Amino acid sequence: MAQNIYDNPDFFAAYSQLPRQVHGLDGAPEWPAVQAMLPALTGKRVADLGCGFGWTSRWMRAQGAVSVLGLDLSQNMIARAKADTTDPTIEYLLADLETLELPEAAFELVYSALTFHYVEDFPRLARMMHKALVPGGDLVFTIEHPIFMAAAHPHWMADEDDRKTWPVNRYSVEGERRTDWFAKGVVKYHRTLGTTLNALIDAGFQLRRVKEFAPTREQIERAPELAEELERPMMLLVSARKPERR
Amino acid sequence: MAQNIYDNPDFFAAYSQLPRQVHGLDGAPEWPAVQAMLPALTGKRVADLGCGFGWTSRWMRAQGAVSVLGLDLSQNMIARAKADTTDPTIEYLLADLETLELPEAAFELVYSALTFHYVEDFPRLARMMHKALVPGGDLVFTIEHPIFMAAAHPHWMADEDDRKTWPVNRYSVEGERRTDWFAKGVVKYHRTLGTTLNALIDAGFQLRRVKEFAPTREQIERAPELAEELERPMMLLVSARKPERR
Numbered sequence: 001m002a003q004n005i006y007d008n009p010d011f012f013a014a015y016s017q018l019p020r021q022v023h024g025l026d027g028a029p030e031w032p033a034v035q036a037m038l039p040a041l042t043g044k045r046v047a048d049l050g051c052g053f054g055w056t057s058r059w060m061r062a063q064g065a066v067s068v069l070g071l072d073l074s075q076n077m078i079a080r081a082k083a084d085t086t087d088p089t090i091e092y093l094l095a096d097l098e099t100l101e102l103p104e105a106a107f108e109l110v111y112s113a114l115t116f117h118y119v120e121d122f123p124r125l126a127r128m129m130h131k132a133l134v135p136g137g138d139l140v141f142t143i144e145h146p147i148f149m150a151a152a153h154p155h156w157m158a159d160e161d162d163r164k165t166w167p168v169n170r171y172s173v174e175g176e177r178r179t180d181w182f183a184k185g186v187v188k189y190h191r192t193l194g195t196t197l198n199a200l201i202d203a204g205f206q207l208r209r210v211k212e213f214a215p216t217r218e219q220i221e222r223a224p225e226l227a228e229e230l231e232r233p234m235m236l237l238v239s240a241r242k243p244e245r246r
Numbered sequence: 247m248a249q250n251i252y253d254n255p256d257f258f259a260a261y262s263q264l265p266r267q268v269h270g271l272d273g274a275p276e277w278p279a280v281q282a283m284l285p286a287l288t289g290k291r292v293a294d295l296g297c298g299f300g301w302t303s304r305w306m307r308a309q310g311a312v313s314v315l316g317l318d319l320s321q322n323m324i325a326r327a328k329a330d331t332t333d334p335t336i337e338y339l340l341a342d343l344e345t346l347e348l349p350e351a352a353f354e355l356v357y358s359a360l361t362f363h364y365v366e367d368f369p370r371l372a373r374m375m376h377k378a379l380v381p382g383g384d385l386v387f388t389i390e391h392p393i394f395m396a397a398a399h400p401h402w403m404a405d406e407d408d409r410k411t412w413p414v415n416r417y418s419v420e421g422e423r424r425t426d427w428f429a430k431g432v433v434k435y436h437r438t439l440g441t442t443l444n445a446l447i448d449a450g451f452q453l454r455r456v457k458e459f460a461p462t463r464e465q466i467e468r469a470p471e472l473a474e475e476l477e478r479p480m481m482l483l484v485s486a487r488k489p490e491r492r
Contacts, residue, residue, distance in 0.1 A: 147393060147414055150478075153406055157413070159399050165413040167405055168393055169477040172460035192479070193439060194456040207453045210440040214418035231415040232396075233438070 002098050002118055003187040006074035014182040016080075024055040029226055030142060030213040030235055034113070037209050037239040039138045041065045044108040047132065049097055049141075050115025054081030057090050060111070069107075071095035073118075097125055102132035109133075112141040114235070117149065117188045120176075122196065126203035133242040139205060140240075145212060145233040149177055149190045156228075166232035193236065205240035212236055248344050248364055249433040252320030260428040262326075270301040275472055276388060276459040276481050280359070283455050283485040285384045287311045290354040293378065295343060295387075296361025300327030303336050306357070315353075317341035319364075343371055348378035355379075358387040360481070363395060363434045366422075368442065372449035379488040385451060386486075391458060391479040395423055395436045402474075412478035439482065451486035458482055 005011050019027035028034075042064035048057045051070030060068050070092040072078050081092045097119045110129045119125055129139055148154060150171040159165040172192060178185045191199075197207060212233035215226040251257050265273035274280075288310035294303045297316030306314050316338045318324050327338045343365045356375045365371055375385055394400065396417040405411040418438060424431045437445075443453060458479035461472040 147417070151405065151411065152409060157403065157405075157411075159397065159403075159413055159415060161398060163398060163415050165397065165403075165415045166417075167403070167411040168414055169405060169409050169411045171393070171412075171478045172458065172476045192458045192460075194458045194482075197443075197453070197456045201454060207443070208447060210443045212418065212438045212440045214438075230418045232417045236440075 002073060002096055002120070004073050005183055005186050006072075007076050008183050011183040011186075012074075012076045020055075021053060024053075025059055028113075029215055029219055029223070029229070030237065032216075033211060033213055034140070034142060034237055037140050037211065037237060038111075039109060039140075041109070045069075045106065046109045046111060047071065047102060047107045049095075049100075049110065049112040049129075050118075051081055051092065052077050052113075054085050054090070054092065056111065056113060057081070057092075058085060058087065060109075061087050061090055065109075067091070069093065069102075071097075071100065073097070100125075101128060104131050105134045107132050107134070108137045110137070110139045110141075112143075114142050114144065116141060116196075117144040117190075120189050122189075122191060123199045123202065126199045126205070130203040130205060130242055135242055136244045137242045138208075138239065139200070139242070140238070142213075142235050142237050143196070144188065145236045146171065146190060146193050146196075147232055148234045149188060154179060164228050164231050196236070197238070200238070200240050204242060206243055207238070207240050209239040210236070211238075248319060248342055248366070250319050251429055251432050252318075253322050254429050257429040257432075258320075258322045266301075267299060270299075271305055274359075275461055275465055275469070275475070276483065278462075279457060279459055280386070280388060280483055283386050283457065283483060284357075285355060285386075287355070291315075291352065292355045292357060293317065293348060293353045295341075295346075295356065295358040295375075296364075297327055297338065298323050298359070300331050300336070300338065302357065302359060303327070303338075304331060304333065306355075307333055307336055311355075313337070315339065315348075317343075317346065319343070346371075347374060350377050351380045353378050353380070354383045356383070356385045356387075360388050360390065362387060362442075363390040363436075366435050368435075368437060369445045369448065372445045372451070376449040376451060376488055381488055382490045383488045384454075384485065385446075385488070386484070388459075388481050388483050389442070390434065391482045392417065392436060392439050392442075393478055394480045395434060400425060410474050410477050442482070443484070446484070446486050450488060452489055453484070453486050455483070455485040457484075 046068045048070045057068040057070040068090045151167045213235040292314045294316045303314040303316040314336045397413045459481040
């Protein structure tokens with residue numbers, strides 16, 4: 001089973017104060033870019049893997065999705081999502097993405113935000129998501145960028161011009177990374193970008209969009225601290241499709 | 247027109263001494279990984295964009311390609327390729343990839359090694375290559391990895407454990423990069439990985455493989471200096487296909 005840091009009380013208390021938890025989608029600077037990658041939602045059945053507090057699950061219903069299944073490893077998350085949701089077509093369930101099996105051809109969209117870097121066996125998950133989608137169905141997800149995750153000590157350094165510089169090492173050494181983020185020893189799994197994309201291709205997906213989140217000029221004007229995100233990508237956004245049967 | 251550093255005499259003299267120029271494909275550690283991405287060559291018409299000394303053009307003919315068109319911006323390169331080649335089915339021509347137009351549906355394979363980072367308008371080139379391929383045709387290329395190219399000062403640093411560490415900054419600031427490599431002010435064009443892949447998708451290609459070159463254990467045993475390539479990827483290898491007509 002994957003490490004469940006989100007049910008660590010100290011972690012959860014701190015995590016809950018993040019802008020994206022307090023303000024929902026408006027607190028996530030990558031959200032406009034993610035939204036631009038989503039298909040039309042009207043009439044769609046959606047699975048939201050790593051649904052957290054349910055912000056996106058509720059937004060998708062409001063956009064016309066007929067049902068949303070929100071899954072998360074954390075009891076804290078699921079409890080909070082249920083408490084914040086009245087819509088009976090949104091269902092929340094505890095689930096571990098290392099072993100989850102969804103019903104076959106039961107969804108038009110599988111969505112996931114910043115969750116897959118906690119999953120050790122991504123090829124298995126990719127195959128499972130492919131089976132769970134109808135032909136023509138979409139997979140849209142965000143993940144921590146491997147540039148952000150690779151290094152032994154992932155924090156800003158300075159180059160000779162004193163420019164903010166991100167360290168990359170161990171890029172091709174895939175596997176566990178332990179970092180301190182609200183708690184000691186949070187476990188994530190580093191994969192090269194090629195490994196992630198090839199797992200999708202091998203599962204049968206067609207890649208439609210690969211985006212490395214960077215803030216727009218307007219976003220930087222409103223929130224100048226975002227400018228550092230131009231120096232190195234923190235997040236990878238991917239859109240892929242299960243091809244129609246010929 | 248693209249900068250033509252390869253016809254700078256000092257640059258060319260130094261460049262010609264690189265192991266991959268002296269020893270050909272055996273001097274390029276990424277070659278086994280590239281080779282694994284190539285389709286069967288028997289009966290194929292091949293365009294080799296940035297053919298250099300013609301090592302790969304000749305290898306492809308030996309593998310059964312019926313014809314190879316080798317193109318390069320550098321008169322030095324083309325002269326050397328012609329001098330080293332006797333096979334009349336291999337043709338070498340001077341060409342600038344910023345403006346090159348190949349005949350339509352005239353090739354089963356377009357190949358390019360470490361050249362596209364010199365090209366400013368990659369979307370145009372991607373569309374042109376798509377048109378030049380037959381349906382079902384393949385595009386296989388290598389390019390300097392954007393992690394390698396992005397930084398203002400791309401050279402090794404050390405992290406707090408004194409581990410070799412590669413700096414990343416300006417990753418999302420695309421465009422010209424000037425570096426000193428055998429000559430001052432060699433001009434390359436940095437694009438994010440997403441931009442490169444999306445240009446291919448937009449041109450109509452299906453992505454088949456995205457690989458970030460890392461040496462194998464056997465390669466490192468034979469050439470220990472290659473171990474540093476595990477720390478950050480220097481090269482991106484991409485295989486894409488023009489889909490068959492339905």
